[in-house]
Amino acid sequence: MPAPDLVLVNARVRTPELTGHTALAVHDGRITALGDDTDARAWAGPGTETVDLGGATLTPGLTDAHSHPVWGLEMFSGTDLSAVRDLDGLRAALAGAERRAGWVVGYALDHNVFGGRPVHRALIEDVLDGVPACLRLYDGHSILATGPALEAAGIDGPRSFAQRSEIVCDADGVPTGHLIEHAAMDLLTAVVPVPPAAERRTRLVALLAEMAATGLASAHVMDLGGHDVPGLLAAVEDEGHLPVRLRLAPWCMPGADETDLDELIALQNRSGRLWRVAGVKFFMDGTVEGGTAWLEHADCHGQGTDAFWPDPAAYSAAVRRLHAAGVGTATHAIGDAAVRHVLDTVEALGPGGPRHRVEHIETVPDDQLGRFAALGVAASMQPPHTAYTRADRGDEWSRRLGDERAGRAWRLRDLRDAGATLALGSDWPIAHHDARQVLATARRPCGAASARPGLTGLEALEGCTTHAAFAAGEEAVAGRIAPGFRADLTAFAVDPVEAPADETAEAPVRLTVAGGRVTHRG
Numbered sequence: 001m002p003a004p005d006l007v008l009v010n011a012r013v014r015t016p017e018l019t020g021h022t023a024l025a026v027h028d029g030r031i032t033a034l035g036d037d038t039d040a041r042a043w044a045g046p047g048t049e050t051v052d053l054g055g056a057t058l059t060p061g062l063t064d065a066h067s068h069p070v071w072g073l074e075m076f077s078g079t080d081l082s083a084v085r086d087l088d089g090l091r092a093a094l095a096g097a098e099r100r101a102g103w104v105v106g107y108a109l110d111h112n113v114f115g116g117r118p119v120h121r122a123l124i125e126d127v128l129d130g131v132p133a134c135l136r137l138y139d140g141h142s143i144l145a146t147g148p149a150l151e152a153a154g155i156d157g158p159r160s161f162a163q164r165s166e167i168v169c170d171a172d173g174v175p176t177g178h179l180i181e182h183a184a185m186d187l188l189t190a191v192v193p194v195p196p197a198a199e200r201r202t203r204l205v206a207l208l209a210e211m212a213a214t215g216l217a218s219a220h221v222m223d224l225g226g227h228d229v230p231g232l233l234a235a236v237e238d239e240g241h242l243p244v245r246l247r248l249a250p251w252c253m254p255g256a257d258e259t260d261l262d263e264l265i266a267l268q269n270r271s272g273r274l275w276r277v278a279g280v281k282f283f284m285d286g287t288v289e290g291g292t293a294w295l296e297h298a299d300c301h302g303q304g305t306d307a308f309w310p311d312p313a314a315y316s317a318a319v320r321r322l323h324a325a326g327v328g329t330a331t332h333a334i335g336d337a338a339v340r341h342v343l344d345t346v347e348a349l350g351p352g353g354p355r356h357r358v359e360h361i362e363t364v365p366d367d368q369l370g371r372f373a374a375l376g377v378a379a380s381m382q383p384p385h386t387a388y389t390r391a392d393r394g395d396e397w398s399r400r401l402g403d404e405r406a407g408r409a410w411r412l413r414d415l416r417d418a419g420a421t422l423a424l425g426s427d428w429p430i431a432h433h434d435a436r437q438v439l440a441t442a443r444r445p446c447g448a449a450s451a452r453p454g455l456t457g458l459e460a461l462e463g464c465t466t467h468a469a470f471a472a473g474e475e476a477v478a479g480r481i482a483p484g485f486r487a488d489l490t491a492f493a494v495d496p497v498e499a500p501a502d503e504t505a506e507a508p509v510r511l512t513v514a515g516g517r518v519t520h521r522g
Contacts, residue, residue, distance in 0.1 A: 002027050003045025005516060009037045011058040011491065015481040016461045018497075024058065026487040029516035033483060051518070056510040057495040059461060060481050061217025061245075061488030062435040063468035065380050066359055066425035068140075069211070069246070069433075070232065071225040073203050074194060076136060076429040078105030084113055087123060094135075095127040101193035104133040107429065109144070110388070111137060111289040111396045119168075121146050121177030134192050138388065139287040140430055143179045145188050150175050153188045162255035163283075164292060164308045181286050181308070182253070201236055207433075208243040212512045212519040214434040216244055217488035220380075220425065220472060222281045222330060222359065224250035224267070233275045242274040243519040245488060247472060249279040249330055254309045256318055265325045274515050278472070280322055281359075282315060282331040283308045284338040288362060289396045293335035296365075299400040304335060316345040319356070328354035328473060330380065334362045336405070343371045355473045357423070360385075361415075363401060363408045373419035378471035380423045383438055383454075384431035386410050389447030398448045409449040412442060416459055423471035424463030438464060439496055440505035457497035457504070487516035 004025035013021040013034065023040035025033040033043060044050055068075075079097040084090045090113050097104045117123070124133070125146050132149035136142075150156070158169050165183035168176045179185050195203070211219070224230075229248070236242055250267055252260070270277045284307060286292025291303035298305050309315040319329050333339045339361055346356050357378035362385070372379050389395045389409065398406040416422050424442055426433050442460040445452060455463065469479025478486050491511040496504045512520035 001025075001032055001043070004032060004043050004048050006487070006513070006518070007040050007044050007048055007050045008058060008489070008491070008511070009040045009050060009052055011053040011056055012495065013481060014057060014059045014461070014495075014497065016059055016458065016465050016497070024481065024489075026513070026516045029487055031481060031483055031485050031487050034481070051511060053491050053510055056491040056493055058481070058489060058491045059496065060465040060479055060490070061512065061514060062215045062464045062490050063479070064211070064216055064219040064425045064428070064433065064435060064438065065423035065464070065468040065471060066222055066382055067219040067428045067433065068223055069207055069219060069221060069244075069428065070204060070229050071223040072429035073200060073207060074225075075140070075189070076107040077195070078107060080108055081106045081135065082108035082110070082138065084109065086113055087115065089113070091124060091127045094124055094133065099131065102131065103149070103193055104128060104131050105192060106133070106135040108138045109135050111139070116396075118176065119144050119178040134188055137290070138430060139289055141181055141287045141292065142290045143185050143188060145177045145179060147177070149188060150177060152191045155187055159184075162310070163253055164286065164306055164310065180290055181292055197232070200232060201239075204232065205236060205240070205243065209519070211433050211435070212243040212514065213509060213522070214436055215490040215492065215509045215512055216433070216435045217490060217512055217514045217519070218245035218247065218478070220468070221246050221248040224248050224277065230270055230277070234272055237272045237274070241517060243514065244274075245514050246275040247279075248275065248277050249281040250277065251281050251283075252318055252322075253283070254314065258321075261318060261321050265322065265327055268327055279328045279330055282319070282329055284312075284315065284331050284333040284342055285335050288334060288400050291400070293362070294333075294338035294341070295335040295405075296337045296340070300402060301400065304400075307338065307341065312341055315341075316348065319345050320349060323349050323353050323356075326354050328356055330357045330359055332359045334360045336363055336365055336368070339364050339368055343368060343375060343377060346375050346377050347371070355471070357471050362410060363405045364411060365408065369411065369414055369418040369420070372415060372421070378421040378423055378467070379415050380425065380471055381410060381412060382425050382427040382431060383410065383412065383441035383445060384426055386441060386446040386449040387431070389449070391447055391450045393448055395447065406448050409447075409452065410445055411452065412445065412455055413453045416455060421467050421470045422459075422463050423468040424460065435464060436505050436507055440501040443501040443504075457499070457501075461496055487513055489513040
């Protein structure tokens with residue numbers, strides 16, 4: 001065995017099962033040996049760095065199975081509105097908000113702030129003194145824009161789109177400022193000031209370092225949006241190292257033709273040292289709160305009966321084309337009808353081929369639970385999202401769905417019991433990127449899901465390790481501590497399996513390693 005680059009000693013090693021090993025060796029980004037501290041003395045060479053973990057629990061490096069670190073930096077910048085709880089609080093926050101190139105830009109605005117009122121620019125414009133404003137709601141699928149912002153974007157009435165999107169207008173055809181879904185939002189974001197490339201690089205590295213400090217070693221990035229993201233990542237690696245390994249899936253939107261699909265296929269496996277393009281991301285619906293989740297029965301406002309792809313068969317055809325080329329897919333599907341259609345699409349592909357996955361799955365009926373395991377489709381879910389709902393079901397999500405569907409909120413336990421692969425993530429910036437919060441809320445869901453049983457400590461850890469690796473088709477090289485596997489590692493001051501969920505949520509992270517390189521020391 002070549003002399004290791006890194007040796008970790010005095011650890012409780014979980015693979016994610018507890019093994020009895022106390023030491024581990026790393027060479028050239030891979031785990032080369034497991035043993036005890038006596039073995040470690042024999043492994044070390046003159047160039048080996050040895051780290052004493054002081055009895056910390058060493059696990060496979062945590063993976064956020066659904067995140068947007070690059071797109072999120074661009075789309076969720078400006079004034080943080082996540083602490084705003086009501087309309088008066090929003091108005092106060094906007095009155096004192098910092099201007100960026102003459103604009104007010106805000107993010108993480110909760111739908112519940114409006115108290116059931118329609119989202120409308122008239123509620124805020126008087127405190128902005130004519131300044132254009134772009135406020136993103138927390139779900140990332142809608143924006144509230146002021147009149148000057150709409151004017152800057154040339155938005156003066158309703159439009160038709162190739163995907164389910166809407167410029168909400170009043171009875172006279174005048175835009176209310178509420179822009180729903182990507183095509184409508186893109187009209188506005190095209191004119192919103194963006195930071196220069198150098199600032200984006202600096203912010204990205206800082207964000208990834210913050211993620212590594214919570215134990216994240218890798219992330220499944222569900223976009224390739226923004227301005228030349230591969231170029232941005234290459235520039236970061238030219239100057240240094242990415243603190244987190246990134247696996248990126250570019251979007252495929254309604255209206256994609258054969259040329260578009262060929263371009264997505266050609267992007268696959270474009271890579272750097274710790275990043276690569278792998279897979280394609282689809283949207284089958286939007287969000288419950290925005291009225292765009294695809295539901296088998298309309299919500300309380302009569303909305304939600306349309307798919308994001310106006311022709312769902314076109315979505316199925318695009319998945320089939322990518323599948324034939326060996327490209328796995330991840331599909332955003334929140335509503336029950338959306339989940340059913342994705343599973344129907346995969347079932348029609350037949351056995352074999354690349355792996356597919358469904359993202360979010362916020363409400364799903366009993367008859368769909370067993371299909372995930374039967375079809376080999378991974379369920380990718382984000383337990384921190386449960387905090388946007390309320391146990392009394394007085395929140396917008398629960399009210400729209402009604403008690404019966406709200407009673408099926410985030411069925412983590414039921415999907416695991418049905419044999420599904422269950423990969424866990426945060427969906428940053430929709431929820432905080434702290435990996436410890438993902439582990440904790442998987443065990444103890446919040447809000448509308450709080451009455452449902454959560455996962456065990458081991459199952460939660462598996463969701464961010466072995467199951468996340470399986471969802472990515474990387475279970476032969478990632479997600480476990482074993483010789484030959486990637487040296488992506490996380491060391492906790494407590495055992496995240498045995499410690500209570502609330503302790504895990506705040507547990508000090510002693511060390512994070514990505515690709516054999518230490519990215520955080522605590």
